[in-house]
Amino acid sequence: MDTRKQKFRSLANTHSQRQISLKLKISVGSVSKILKELKLKPYKKRKNPLLTPNHVKKRYTFSQLWRKKNKIMFKNLPILFSDLKIFTVDGGLNKQNQRIYAISREEADKKGGHYGVNKNPLSVMVWIGMTEFGLTKPYFIGE
Incomplete structure (x- = not known):
């Protein structure tokens, strides 16, 4: 196997196509061709x-x-539309950017295809509601 392909396999677990092309100093098109040759998805x-x-x-x-x-408690009350949003310290994982290249789903799971x-987590929740009488004040609930 070509030495570039060996380096490529080790980088494919943790890097995107663009990052691999920068590290190996090859074009992104070459990276995608190598991915196809190795049958990695x-x-x-x-x-x-x-x-x-x-x-x-x-x-x-x-x-x-x-x-x-x-x-019984919520039977005869006026209608209230509400929404809340929780903002956490953990942030999140952007599934569009964090990909794992592998031949099958099982292999991807072994390479770290799951995250806990x-x-x-430390978070703040913001709640606001709307009734026929108008909007409620936003409530900030911290943890």
């Missing part, structure tokens, strides 16, 4: 919550209890 990283089976069980029981408890998400 780009796979997106998958997002998995870091939950244990105990967490899943507790979430399910809580949701069932909450539904039973609050069923913390259960409780």
